[in-house]
Amino acid sequence: MAISLTMPALSPTMETGTLAKWLVKVGDTVESGTVLAEIETDKATMEFESIDDGVVGKLLVDEGTEDIPVGQLIAVLLEEGEDSSVADEVAADAPAAKAEKAPEVKSEPKKETAPAPEPKSAPSAAPAPKAEAKPAAPAPKATSGERIFASPLARRIAEQSGYDISQISGSGPRGRVIKRDVENYTPAAKTATAGGAVSLDGDAPYEVVKLSNMRKTIAKRLSESKQTVPHFYLSVDIELDTLLAARKQLNAMSDDYKISVNDFVIKACAAALMKVPEANVQYLGDVMHQFKRADISVAVAIDGGLITPVVRGADQKGLRQISEETKDLAKRAHEGKLAPEEYAGGTFSISNMGMMGVKQFDAVINPPQAAILAVGAGEQRPVVKNGELAVATVMTVTLSCDHRAIDGAVGAAFLAALKTFLEQPSAMLL
Amino acid sequence: MSNQKFDMVVLGSGPGGYVAAIRAAQLGFKTAVVERAELGGICLNWGCIPTKALLRSAEVFHNMKHAADYGLVADQLGFDLDKVVKRSRGVAAQLSNGIKHLMKKNKITVIEGQGTLVSPGKLSVEKDGKKTEVEATDIILATGARAKELPHLKADGDLIWTYRHALVPNTMPKKLLVIGSGAIGIEFASFFNELGSEVTVVEMMDRVLPVEDEEISAFAAKSFKAQGLKLMTSASVTKLDKKKSTVVCTVESKDGKSEQIEVDRVIIAIGIDGNVENIGLEKNNIKIDRGHVVTDEWGHTGVKGVHAIGDLTGPPWLAHKASHEGVILVEKIARDKGNKDIKDLHPIDKGNIPGCTYCRPQVASVGMTEKAAIAAGHKVKVGRFPFIGNGKAIAMGEAEGMMKTVFDEKTGELLGAHMVGAEVTEMIQGYTVARTLETTETELMHTVFPHPTMSEMMHEAVLDAFGKALHI
Numbered sequence: 001m002a003i004s005l006t007m008p009a010l011s012p013t014m015e016t017g018t019l020a021k022w023l024v025k026v027g028d029t030v031e032s033g034t035v036l037a038e039i040e041t042d043k044a045t046m047e048f049e050s051i052d053d054g055v056v057g058k059l060l061v062d063e064g065t066e067d068i069p070v071g072q073l074i075a076v077l078l079e080e081g082e083d084s085s086v087a088d089e090v091a092a093d094a095p096a097a098k099a100e101k102a103p104e105v106k107s108e109p110k111k112e113t114a115p116a117p118e119p120k121s122a123p124s125a126a127p128a129p130k131a132e133a134k135p136a137a138p139a140p141k142a143t144s145g146e147r148i149f150a151s152p153l154a155r156r157i158a159e160q161s162g163y164d165i166s167q168i169s170g171s172g173p174r175g176r177v178i179k180r181d182v183e184n185y186t187p188a189a190k191t192a193t194a195g196g197a198v199s200l201d202g203d204a205p206y207e208v209v210k211l212s213n214m215r216k217t218i219a220k221r222l223s224e225s226k227q228t229v230p231h232f233y234l235s236v237d238i239e240l241d242t243l244l245a246a247r248k249q250l251n252a253m254s255d256d257y258k259i260s261v262n263d264f265v266i267k268a269c270a271a272a273l274m275k276v277p278e279a280n281v282q283y284l285g286d287v288m289h290q291f292k293r294a295d296i297s298v299a300v301a302i303d304g305g306l307i308t309p310v311v312r313g314a315d316q317k318g319l320r321q322i323s324e325e326t327k328d329l330a331k332r333a334h335e336g337k338l339a340p341e342e343y344a345g346g347t348f349s350i351s352n353m354g355m356m357g358v359k360q361f362d363a364v365i366n367p368p369q370a371a372i373l374a375v376g377a378g379e380q381r382p383v384v385k386n387g388e389l390a391v392a393t394v395m396t397v398t399l400s401c402d403h404r405a406i407d408g409a410v411g412a413a414f415l416a417a418l419k420t421f422l423e424q425p426s427a428m429l430l
Numbered sequence: 431m432s433n434q435k436f437d438m439v440v441l442g443s444g445p446g447g448y449v450a451a452i453r454a455a456q457l458g459f460k461t462a463v464v465e466r467a468e469l470g471g472i473c474l475n476w477g478c479i480p481t482k483a484l485l486r487s488a489e490v491f492h493n494m495k496h497a498a499d500y501g502l503v504a505d506q507l508g509f510d511l512d513k514v515v516k517r518s519r520g521v522a523a524q525l526s527n528g529i530k531h532l533m534k535k536n537k538i539t540v541i542e543g544q545g546t547l548v549s550p551g552k553l554s555v556e557k558d559g560k561k562t563e564v565e566a567t568d569i570i571l572a573t574g575a576r577a578k579e580l581p582h583l584k585a586d587g588d589l590i591w592t593y594r595h596a597l598v599p600n601t602m603p604k605k606l607l608v609i610g611s612g613a614i615g616i617e618f619a620s621f622f623n624e625l626g627s628e629v630t631v632v633e634m635m636d637r638v639l640p641v642e643d644e645e646i647s648a649f650a651a652k653s654f655k656a657q658g659l660k661l662m663t664s665a666s667v668t669k670l671d672k673k674k675s676t677v678v679c680t681v682e683s684k685d686g687k688s689e690q691i692e693v694d695r696v697i698i699a700i701g702i703d704g705n706v707e708n709i710g711l712e713k714n715n716i717k718i719d720r721g722h723v724v725t726d727e728w729g730h731t732g733v734k735g736v737h738a739i740g741d742l743t744g745p746p747w748l749a750h751k752a753s754h755e756g757v758i759l760v761e762k763i764a765r766d767k768g769n770k771d772i773k774d775l776h777p778i779d780k781g782n783i784p785g786c787t788y789c790r791p792q793v794a795s796v797g798m799t800e801k802a803a804i805a806a807g808h809k810v811k812v813g814r815f816p817f818i819g820n821g822k823a824i825a826m827g828e829a830e831g832m833m834k835t836v837f838d839e840k841t842g843e844l845l846g847a848h849m850v851g852a853e854v855t856e857m858i859q860g861y862t863v864a865r866t867l868e869t870t871e872t873e874l875m876h877t878v879f880p881h882p883t884m885s886e887m888m889h890e891a892v893l894d895a896f897g898k899a900l901h902i
Binding site: 151152153154156157160171172173174178179 | 773774776840841842843867868869870872873
């Protein structure tokens, strides 16, 4: 009996997914463990493995199809001895049946959808659905699910040139992409040097950039945050000389690890959240949650956006463990290989732009969290100590707070604790 | 001297001018056309249309001669040249009258007389010695063209004709020499040959219909010869010596051989010259290059408010090109003036202008010839299909002809399509639409062509390019 493959729920919260890429084609033999496809959730790309053995009978969604609901039939696997007409039957049943209904309801839906003759064995039946399935692959390259207007010739030249036709803006009737557009298209941003003078009249020329799922998520979540969360900001300057000396000492002890300032910041935030638990909260409408553990989300800039993997229970972890975990998470974030549970949750966020030379900035809270710390660059600045001018390595941090959950005094208390832990790292040992 | 003011004035009412005027009126411009002769210009009165009427007579006559092939009896065959010509003039008059109605319907003022550009925005129109001044924000020059003549090849309207005289022949020449084997020359050669003239065609290039694909032109040449036409290629007429009622033509071939041919009439069909004279171009600094006005791709001359279209401008010199240019130009002017309804406006793509020649067999083509495609760097796939393989063609008794397609091997772009045979002029448009839509061989292969039609050959010629032809 044919096996229905449906859109898997790759994380507890996943509701829809994008079929990024098929890694098998109709006719391929697969076994348990074979990777069938890459599926993109809102933040990560995951591999979808087969749990059965069989032959791929039909792929029902095109590569690039977005927002496929979890549970929707996406492919049919044939078991030994079954021919492809069975796949058609299962496919025809798709909306109603989640699984194995094929043989029973054979008669009715089949007549509409499968023109091939009835008998399973007839080899003549095979070519029919095959021919039907084939053109489906190259023709609608509509990656976003919306129809792209392009001439057949433009599509073919784009395909041969390895261009994504959806990235090419059309100059034909009603914006249809035509040969000329593909021939004039340069995948990289076009500059004035290419074709001489760029016209300075009218609207500035632009290229349409498709929104990735990540970009859509960032846009949605952060707009929601800025529009619904009443932000306020508190900044303090933190002297780092003691911390830097301690870091130097620690790193000199072994080559097995290399602790960064950021690792200290994570650790210190966790410690400060333990000391001021009123800041380790989430506002949920009628109640608040006050967390007993500091799960620190660390913003990592990656290609096309950012992601916030979570260092869980950072309050209970040593610097070395925090350092190793952060490195590993960041590396896998860059590769797009984080599991959803690795970037979901978190009770507090840190966004560190110090390494990019930013002195001070205000971060947008990552809901449902209630606070985020924006970390600037550590730099030598003149400071006044005991009435004397001196030089110290100073870093400005800014805490963005959700005023519904955290008042100014709580934020200030948190920053005071943080300042203590960063200026006197040994205090964290207490 | 009266004075009239318009938004747009079109100088010339040929297929470029009158169409431009209609489109302008549709777009709300107060429009006028200035015409010194008949409405409709050369095309309707002295070109495309009356020649088609003559050629239709020739075709019917040809069919009458072959009545027996169809099981029909036709005795005492003959023709009355005056009546043939009268019919042709009647057709032209009917259509010219139709233009008059179109002008009226669209509230376009028709100003009769010879128009001259005084300055941008101003025209002077002279009729019967009286001058009128006409003002217009935009002026479209569409004065067309006339037969090209050379010092040693000049028409006199009596023994030596241009197309204009040939359309109203004063006699049925027993012997006729046609200089030039382009569309005009070969159509007249075909007409007079059908009615019994002994026709010689002299062509400077190495083949007749030299703009067509080589294979098509060779096919046509073979057919012409079989009909009794004498074709002299790589040759030119160096001297026309008029006698009392004949002309002695000196024809020199490229290899230096000289020959004298005495004929009753000569038709000069060596090309056209734009009507650039006496319309005020020079004093308004409008650029002229080799007898034609230079414009940008929209038809702007570079002088503000002065535009030009059609045969007066660059090639191809075809009525349908002129009409299309007229529409595009007027829409461009409207858009520049802020008309937001004008969308998707593009200059004409000259590669997509089909060409038709109504000799027997007919010739039609669009896009590049095989040779031109290869010269342009394409690796090509070529498909061919003969009329003899088509049921409808055989049933029609028209089994002579072929279709040819040229595809880019890599992209599947239909680079060109070429046809020779009965009714091909009515079929080329299928390939023209395909080219305009940028279809590849795939869509053409997936198109269902009706049976039984000669258009099935269009399908087969595509299939053949990819080794999939069925009826061959």
